[in-house]
Amino acid sequence: MQRRAVTAVLAAAVLMVTAGCTTDDGEQPDTPGSSTPSSTSGTSGTKKPEGSSSSPAAEETPPAKGSVEVVRTVAEDLDTPWGLAPLPEGGLLVSSRDKGTITRVDEETGEKTELGEVPGVAAAGEGGLLGLAVSPEYASDHMIYAYFTSASDNRIVRMLYDPEKPEGEQLGAPDTILRGIPKGTNHNGGRIAFGPDQMLYAGTGERYEGPLAQDKDSLGGKILRMTPDGQPAPGNPFDDSLVYSYGHRNVQGLAWDAKQRLWASEFGQDTWDELNQIEPGGNYGWPEAEGKGEGDKSGFVDPVEVWPVADASPSGIAIAEGSVWMAGLRGKRLWRIPLQGTKASADPQAFLEGEYGRLRTVVSAGGDKLWLVTSETDGRGSPEKGDDKILELKVT
Template sequence: MKSRTCRVEGIQIVQRRAVTAMLAAATLLVTAGCSSGDGEESGGGGSTSPGSSEPGASAPASGPSAEETPPAKGSVKVVRTVTEGLKSPWGLAPLPEGGLLVSSRDEGTITRVDEKTGKKTELGSVPGVAPAGEGGLMGLALSPSYASDHMVYAYFTSDSDNRIVRMLYDAKKPAGDQLGAPDTVFRGIPKGTNHNGGRIAFGPDKMLYVGTGETYVTELAQDKKSTGGKILRLTPEGEPAPGNPFNSPVYSYGHRNVQGLAWDSKQRLFASEFGQDTWDELNHIKPGDNYGWPEAEGQSDDSKYHNPIDQWSTDEASPSGIAYAEGSIWMAGLRGKRLWRIPLNGTKESADPEAFLEGDYGRLRTVVSAGGNKLWLMTSETDGRGTPESGDDKILELEVT
């Protein structure tokens, strides 16, 4: 059984808890005694579809009615361990030709994992990565034109800022030399020891969405001229995307530290966000909206702030990656050491969340759709805050309902 770890002012507190296969949770949970203010643990071209004001929104994808009204109770089955022995893994990008690209935050490398055999092949190092604290090589995303350009996008911390680069991936070259020289797409995102954000994803509109952090400079989150504490929306070339609400890269603001981005079958954008000492959040993102930080953490009575659709005490979640499958958002918890299911209902934006795999695999960093009812789930025990055991870190294949 994995131990449960929090850090308060440099003191590590370990609490042993019995592992449960499933934990049903109400939307509001009691605030835990572990303070989370020490870091992330704290806790297409702008077309608009009828009835939607969101840039890039498109008509709902057709699919089974189960995806529109998910079952009240879900399930998670761990099919297998895909691979083991990863070092500080962070980003995960499935390749259309097969294989999974994994970034190592602290090593500054990208590795290809054969999802059938588990074999790992290092593509190469990303020049300019300066890992420290929660910074380093983080999110990965494939170009929307990957089939023709074979470009891989990466978000990383440099000596001066957080930035996004793209690199040519050439599998025909020798291992260790398969990444081309990085082309900087966007730079100048504030950096810090903590709260560097780091998740990137291309949306249904083929625009690049970026989750950033406020680097402990809380006023950046409300400053619409800063790219810290925001969700950004960019063209693949790094320009402000057409239709952005402020004629800038900023898509939404008032965020503390965004590390999860995913779209549902209706093309609605959701994002997970670390709270400080009280509430972590899952938000439905609308262009131009203010999500409250640092004036609000979790639900607020002030109508100028967009409230989260769900919130958790910081020791139950500390969420990083999210994915959409089977009518639900699936959210990986670091300090919480569990996988949350948040059903999305038609008339109600969210039903009561459920927790799975509590403590079974330790800290969970990234979850990605593997198609249909399957997910890839990646652990995060070797990032300096976990308690690594034999085989850490791992990628798991899951079946979910």
């Protein structure tokens, strides 16, 4: 197994204390950061969305300590992979952030087939072709959804996928269902996923303009919830609005547990990265608060867990075997957070530390299996032979 040198975490943590605003992996940004955290007012005017779960019944608690086994390398030599979406008939769709292409990977053989290039992608900094999702009606509509950075904004499109057409020509013309998500060199968000309610959720960033996160009229610094056509979903907490939760800095991971509760990972600034359990209409505090301790006095929703930014810089998350599994970019490790209801039942546990470099996306493969995507070719890693990769993991 290919090994990498592990970053000196303590030294990095000291540097983070004295550093200014950071990008997703702790490097200095190209644009100024947001204001220093302080407390302010909390949420108001919210209503519970249709289909949201009530207080959960007792659940089985996963063991405090788990394990990770790298079963095999599924695919190699991927260029700036970002989003990953399993197809119902088999195969994994992976986006290339910088090339703007979508490729199908045969999960058994590793064979790669390029579907085509998404028109209008303007890759720069952390922007480009980002998250992917497959329509909940895929069996009848064969639609693929993509979140990408254009020359003017971030937007979500859907495209018809026709595998019978020649390689490189299998994507239909994009239908834009949402435009106007603020774009920047960094903090573009980008994760999209269909929830158990068949609605499309999107995590967005505030492009280094912290006040956008508190502005419910802006699409930046939010988790959005919409119909497959891009309209505000029935039961959203704010009338005629896509906004599901706000006060976010840069949401990168979305996943639902067995009780259909939504979880999200989020990049911190100088101090704390976060794992949040998302409440409809909840205000998660940015830029007035970062990390725990503000909820009781300000009305903000406190994160469930936090990490020093040198240890995480979290990207995608998945839920398997009763735990959240969180990919770390600057942290170069996979975090396990065992859950009991809406809380962590034990301290987070780190795996694969430094072994595969930066980790971008993790997706459930069913049961105790995960797909894990590395991110060494994104301009901030140290690519080695075979990078980037998709790995198959077995977890407990």
